[in-house]
Amino acid sequence: MFVLLMYGAILAVPLWVIAVMVKLLSVVLPGRRADWGRDLLRWSAGMAAVAAVIVYAIGLGSVQWDASEAESGAGSSPAVPCRSLPPGTLDQLAGHEPSYFPLGFDCLLDDGRIVSAGGPYSLLNLLTAAFGLAAVLSLLAVGFLDEYRARAEMKAGSVADPREAL
Numbered sequence: 326m327f328v329l330l331m332y333g334a335i336l337a338v339p340l341w342v343i344a345v346m347v348k349l350l351s352v353v354l355p356g357r358r359a360d361w362g363r364d365l366l367r368w369s370a371g372m373a374a375v376a377a378v379i380v381y382a383i384g385l386g387s388v389q390w391d392a393s394e395a396e397s398g399a400g401s402s403p404a405v406p407c408r409s410l411p412p413g414t415l416d417q418l419a420g421h422e423p424s425y426f427p428l429g430f431d432c433l434l435d436d437g438r439i440v441s442a443g444g445p446y447s448l449l450n451l452l453t454a455a456f457g458l459a460a461v462l463s464l465l466a467v468g469f470l471d472e473y474r475a476r477a478e479m480k481a482g483s484v485a486d487p488r489e490a491l
Contacts, residue, residue, distance in 0.1 A: 327425075328393070331386020334379045341379060345372060363470055370463035377456035384428040384449035391430055391444070392423040406442030407432040414440060428453075 348368060352361070395404030404421040410432060420433040421442070427450045430442040 327382075327385040327389040329386075330382045331390070334382035334386070337379055341372070341375060348372075363467060366463050366467045366470065370460045370467065373456045373460035373463060377453050377460060380449055380456060381428070381453045384446065384453065385425060387445065387449070388423045388425060388428055388430060392421070395421055404430065404432070404442070406430040406444045409443035410440060 348365075351357075352365060358364070391404060391406050395402070395407075403415065403418050407418055407421055407430070408415070410418070414432075414434065417434040417436065418432055419435045422431045422433060422439070423429075424431060428446040429450075430444055430446060432440045432442050434440060
């Protein structure tokens with residue numbers, strides 16, 4: 326199932342890139358509204374969250390693909406990610422264990438040790454975390470910007486007519 330989700334995410338990547346490019350062009354070209362900065366921050370938070378979901382979905386599909394490939398068929402043992410282990414460690418291989426959170430593929434050895442397999446999983450975890458953090462920070466920036474504007478309006482309103490305070 327995650328493999329199908331991965332294919333959908335891979336197909337969504339070009340649409341995401343096109344949306345980002347169109348938004349960047351709209352920011353660069355003249356004729357923007359006065360409050361374009363806040364809208365751009367909100368939009369950026371949404372697109373960063375979408376990017377985090379896309380990258381994580383690609384990673385889920387990749388982990389399931391490797392796990393499925395290691396379960397059946399000719400040449401399935403050892404699992405493809407575990408084949409990158411050093412020869413001495415590869416001889417002690419007893420099994421494998423996919424990890425969906427965080428993304429990864431662990432190789433189980435005869436003596437009970439667990440060795441992380443090679444693959445793109447650490448990069449996918451890093452990208453997912455970076456996009457997620459960017460989304461959260463962008464939303465916080467929107468909140469701070471709203472608070473700043475509200476305080477500036479209150480300050481401007483109280484200075485404009487001091488008689489209303491009475």
